[in-house]
Amino acid sequence: MAEPLLEVRDLKVSFRTEDGIVRAVDGISFTLDEGEVLGIVGESGSGKSVTMMTVMRLITDPNVIYQGSIIYKGRDLMGLSRDAMREVRGEEIAMIFQDPMTSLNPVYTVGWQIEEQLNEHNDLKKGQARRRAMELLAQVGIPKPEQRIDDYPHQFSGGMRQRVMIALALSCNPDLLIADEPTTALDVTIQAQILELIKNLKREFGSAVVLITHDLGVVADVADRILVMYAGRIVEEGNKEQIFYDPQHPYTWGLLGSIARLDRPRARRLTAIAGQPPSLINRPQGCSFRTRCPQAFDRCRAEDPQLTAKVGDGHLDACHLSVEDKRERRDKTINPELAETA
Amino acid sequence: MASPSGPLLQAEHVIKYFPIKRGIVIQREVARVHAVDDVSLEVQRGETLGLVGESGCGKSTLGRSFVRLFPLTGGRIFFDGQDISTLSRRGMRPLRRELQIIFQDPYASLNPRKRVGQIVGAPLAIHGIGDRRERKRQVQELLEKVGLSPEHYNRYPHEFSGGQRQRIGVARALALRPKLVIADEPVSALDVSIQAQVINLLADLQEDFELTYVFIAHDLGVVRHVSDRIAVMYLGKIVELSPAEELYERPIMPYTEALLSAVPIPDPRESAARERIVLEGDVPSPINPPSGCRFHPRCRYATEVCTQLEPPLVDYGNGHLAACHHPLNVDKETLARATVDQRRTPAKADESAKPTQPAQQAR
Numbered sequence: 001m002a003e004p005l006l007e008v009r010d011l012k013v014s015f016r017t018e019d020g021i022v023r024a025v026d027g028i029s030f031t032l033d034e035g036e037v038l039g040i041v042g043e044s045g046s047g048k049s050v051t052m053m054t055v056m057r058l059i060t061d062p063n064v065i066y067q068g069s070i071i072y073k074g075r076d077l078m079g080l081s082r083d084a085m086r087e088v089r090g091e092e093i094a095m096i097f098q099d100p101m102t103s104l105n106p107v108y109t110v111g112w113q114i115e116e117q118l119n120e121h122n123d124l125k126k127g128q129a130r131r132r133a134m135e136l137l138a139q140v141g142i143p144k145p146e147q148r149i150d151d152y153p154h155q156f157s158g159g160m161r162q163r164v165m166i167a168l169a170l171s172c173n174p175d176l177l178i179a180d181e182p183t184t185a186l187d188v189t190i191q192a193q194i195l196e197l198i199k200n201l202k203r204e205f206g207s208a209v210v211l212i213t214h215d216l217g218v219v220a221d222v223a224d225r226i227l228v229m230y231a232g233r234i235v236e237e238g239n240k241e242q243i244f245y246d247p248q249h250p251y252t253w254g255l256l257g258s259i260a261r262l263d264r265p266r267a268r269r270l271t272a273i274a275g276q277p278p279s280l281i282n283r284p285q286g287c288s289f290r291t292r293c294p295q296a297f298d299r300c301r302a303e304d305p306q307l308t309a310k311v312g313d314g315h316l317d318a319c320h321l322s323v324e325d326k327r328e329r330r331d332k333t334i335n336p337e338l339a340e341t342a
Numbered sequence: 343m344a345s346p347s348g349p350l351l352q353a354e355h356v357i358k359y360f361p362i363k364r365g366i367v368i369q370r371e372v373a374r375v376h377a378v379d380d381v382s383l384e385v386q387r388g389e390t391l392g393l394v395g396e397s398g399c400g401k402s403t404l405g406r407s408f409v410r411l412f413p414l415t416g417g418r419i420f421f422d423g424q425d426i427s428t429l430s431r432r433g434m435r436p437l438r439r440e441l442q443i444i445f446q447d448p449y450a451s452l453n454p455r456k457r458v459g460q461i462v463g464a465p466l467a468i469h470g471i472g473d474r475r476e477r478k479r480q481v482q483e484l485l486e487k488v489g490l491s492p493e494h495y496n497r498y499p500h501e502f503s504g505g506q507r508q509r510i511g512v513a514r515a516l517a518l519r520p521k522l523v524i525a526d527e528p529v530s531a532l533d534v535s536i537q538a539q540v541i542n543l544l545a546d547l548q549e550d551f552e553l554t555y556v557f558i559a560h561d562l563g564v565v566r567h568v569s570d571r572i573a574v575m576y577l578g579k580i581v582e583l584s585p586a587e588e589l590y591e592r593p594i595m596p597y598t599e600a601l602l603s604a605v606p607i608p609d610p611r612e613s614a615a616r617e618r619i620v621l622e623g624d625v626p627s628p629i630n631p632p633s634g635c636r637f638h639p640r641c642r643y644a645t646e647v648c649t650q651l652e653p654p655l656v657d658y659g660n661g662h663l664a665a666c667h668h669p670l671n672v673d674k675e676t677l678a679r680a681t682v683d684q685r686r687t688p689a690k691a692d693e694s695a696k697p698t699q700p701a702q703q704a705r
Contacts, residue, residue, distance in 0.1 A: 041596035043533045157624045187396040189621045192604035214533045221613040238611045258538035260567035272538035
């Protein structure tokens with residue numbers, strides 16, 4: 001098998017605070033192949049953003065403690081100097097964020113910002129950078145790029161700003177694009193446009209993409225493989241088909257049940273996940289999800305479940321329930337009304 | 343007009359323009375944002391009316407004009423049969439007990455320096471209900487009703503997560519036992535799993551308190567789940583008004599069709615099989631809205647007539663109204679039976695321009 005583009009091995013990221021140590025990411029491992037689209041799904045505070053911010057080495061908090069390794073194209077990013085990491089960022093790995101309003105510099109034109117990045121990483125003549133910037137704006141679907149290139153960020157709408165961010169991220173042909181909730185702040189119509197664009201990236205640029213989101217609906221169309229994170233750990237991992245048609249972890253069921261779906265008859269009630277995510281300072285004993293899990297039994301309190309493959313190739317989950325029990329209880333949990341009538 | 347047995351709230355040709363001013367000493371109006379442009383609809387007692395549309399379509403402005411957070415530019419609003427569109431601040435005050443609003447941002451809508459008890463108890467204190475002890479008892483009861491604990495009374499908002507804060511906002515809105523609650527994007531800022539909790543809570547409270555909701559959101563999945571009827575807005579106009587299920591099964595306005603097709607479906611196979619209509623570009627500026635049908639620059643069925651005549655709201659039966667020259671999902675007979683809704687059609691629309699043909703092949 002070819003070497004993966006990115007391999008994260010037993011990564012732990014903690015923050016020292018006055019109240020104790022916050023274990024934001026608590027021992028996660030995964031790989032990403034070239035050109036693959038990986039979805040990372042979980043609630044706020046599940047560690048999905050911290051994981052990818054760590055890959056980019058963008059966490060500047062002096063109270064952070066790291067363990068584990070991040071192997072990108074055979075190099076451990078954790079050991080790189082600041083200057084070496086600067087080269088990797090932008091040229092190799094680029095990131096776009098949830099809020100396109102705050103991630104662009106308001107006092108420079110968008111063209112200036114893209115040209116700056118191009119000049120930083122390439123040896124270009126003046127006119128070349130501008131031409132390339134215009135090409136990029138056209139590629140991400142901004143109409144009349146020759147006019148818009150001299151506009152300031154406030155002259156763009158939210159969806160257009162997110163396109164500018166994507167153009168900026170693509171300017172140096174990165175092999176990996178990390179998109180952190182890129183559509184959460186946008187309308188559904190604009191979300192559809194941006195997701196379409198991200199799908200095309202793979203085809204046109206051959207980039208691998210990590211898409212971070214709290215909405216399983218968003219990854220259903222775009223992602224090849226999905227990680228479900230809860231309280232700093234991966235609780236389920238599998239390809240798209242496995243996660244959507246044979247979900248194994250009760251947390252994944254809860255996420256699926258929480259969506260008000262347009263493609264199903266209207267449910268009387270949504271299957272919400274009760275309660276709040278646990279404190280990352282005092283993690284509950286045993287399974288972290290057991291405090292919110294309607295399926296929890298004695299063993300969940302006593303023993304921490306490990307992420308193992310039980311049902312199929314590359315389909316891993318961390319739950320003590322037997323596969324038979326899960327398949328029997330799953331539909332009742334995700335959509336009790338549909339299960340009743342069936 | 344509307345009697346106390348009629349609709350709880352009735353809006354007639356409501357207009358709200360926001361002026362854009364230039365100049366330092368002498369401010370002159372240079373343009374207007376047409377936020378809500380001649381909207382007529384009614385909210386029946388006990389129902390949930392969903393308002394959907396993209397950012398800037400005027401859904402929040404319409405919701406806020408229902409509770410008279412600002413004076414209207416034109417039109418009238420009746421609440422429980424009483425015309426509230428010209429009432430003074432003082433005149434509005436007794437009505438504030440019956441009309442409440444829940445805001446989108448659970449971080450910005452709670453005063454960080456006040457304790458939960460003070461926040462939820464404020465409406466009671468302002469309206470002089472009960473003494474201090476009685477108010478505390480009521481607030482604690484409310485906190486329990488919305489799924490928080492009475493011990494949270496002395497905590498500050500920053501100690502709570504987004505979902506819990508939204509529960510505090512719900513408790514505050516319900517403190518005065520209102521009749522009508524405007525929920526302005528109450529779950530958009532929350533995680534999907536927490537959204538479901540808050541939606542279920544709102545449904546339970548509707549039953550307990552016999553509430554009427556106007557539910558404003560851009561997520562059509564959520565709106566369908568909570569609403570009895572849905573109004574789709576585009577650039578300050580109502581373009582379609584329909585019972586909830588019917589809107590999803592049989593959208594008439596091409597804009598509604600496009601909105602529905604943009605909602606992500608958490609099912610990879612269905613998602614791949616589905617035809618997705620990706621609307622090009624953004625919503626045009628509400629300062630200079632397009633002529634004729636405001637959706638025509640982005641519409642794939644648009645023809646000459648759409649650029650010139652504003653379509654009237656046409657009643658296709660079963661309470662399903664749409665403003666479109668090229669209606670979808672309508673057969674010839676339905677089209678022949680359909681009538682122009684004189685009362686709800688905007689004054690500038692051409693009432694004679696009832697559509698004669700269903701939509702042709704998309705461009």
